[in-house]
Every structure is written in structure tokens, then in C-alpha cells.
Amino acid sequence: MSVCSLLALANRAICFSKLGLWILNPSYLxxxxxxxxxxxxxxxxxxxISDMKKIAELDPSNEQASRALRRLEPLAAEKREKMKEEMIGKLKELGNSVLGRFGMSVDNFNAVKDPNTGSYSIQFQR
Structure with missing residues (x-):
């Protein structure tokens, strides 16, 4: 495809976007x-994953979607876990910055899960 063709497609895309015409036909595989x-x-x-699931729903025999889902699920789980660890780290930093003024840290607290309700209680430890 020539540079002019690519520019024309890019310009058309921005025009559609400016007009609010960015809705994707949900059945166009x-x-x-x-x-x-x-x-x-x-x-x-x-x-x-959401798009691939839609493709698999519209065309159950689509092998590309099936392969992609098998590949993407673990990547998504790994990314969620990494984001969770980053969030916990940042929360600990915030907690330590506040508690440090009182000579404590988040390590002075222990979260205990109630097996009956699934809720947590926070206990202070010395």
C-alpha cells in the first residue's frame, strides 16, 4: 500500500472519529x-480477550480466536497479578509514610481472614 493510500485511510479515520462515527460493527469479524x-x-x-470471545461466539469454528484465547488468558492473569502486587506495594508505601510518624509500619499489622465469612480483621502486633 502506498504512503498516499495510508494517509488517506488515516485521514478518513480521523474524520470519522471527529464526527463521532467510531462504533464498530459488532458482527464484522x-x-x-x-x-x-x-x-x-x-x-x-x-x-x-473480549474481542476474541465475541469472534468465537460469532464463529465457533474460528481457530485463530481459539488459539488467541489460549495464549491471552495467561498473559492477562499475569498482568493482573503484577498490577495487584504494584498496588499493594504502593499502599504499603503510603501506609508506612503515615504510620512512620508514630514509629510504626504496616508490618506491625496482620490481616486475618475469617473462614466463616471470608472477611478480614486487622490485628496490631508488636
Whole structure:
């Protein structure tokens, strides 16, 4: 495809966007596939999975969607776990910055899960 053709497509896309015409036809498999591929490259795994599931729903025999789902699920789980660990780390830093003024840290507290209710209680430890 020539540079002029690419520019024309890019300009058309921005015009559609400015007009608010960015809605994807939910049954157009090729567009769903391209969007899923873009989401995967951007590491938006949950969005890519959503598109691939829609493709598999519309075309259950689509092997590309099946393979992609098997590949994407562990990537999404790994990314969620990494984000959770980062969040916990930041919360600990925040907690320690506040508690440090009182000579304590988050390590002075222990979260205990109640097996009956699934809720947690926080206990102070010396």
C-alpha cells in the first residue's frame, strides 16, 4: 500500500472519529480481529480477550480466536497479578509514610481472614 493510500485511510479515520462515527460493527469479524490484535500489542489483554470471545461466539469454528484465547488468558492473569502486587506495594508505601510518624509500619499489622465469612480483621502486633 502506498504512503498516499495510508494517509488517506488515516485521514478518513480521523474524520470519522471527529464526527463521532467510531462504533464498530459488532458482527464484522475482520474488524474485531484487527482490534483484538491491536489490543494485544498494546498489552490490553482483557480487551483483546473480549474481542476474541465475541469472534468465537460469532464463529465457533474460528481457530485463530481459539488459539488467541489460549495464549491471552495467561498473559492477562499475569498482568493482573503484577498490577495487584504494584498496588499493594504502593499502599504499603503510603501506609508506612503515615504510620512512620508514630514509629510504626504496616508490618506491625496482620490481616486475618475469617473462614466463616471470608472477611478480614486487622490485628496490631508488636
Amino acid at each position: 475482520k474488524a474485531l480481529l484487527r482490534r483484538a490484535e491491536a489490543h494485544e500489542k498494546l498489552e490490553h489483554y482483557d480487551e483483546a
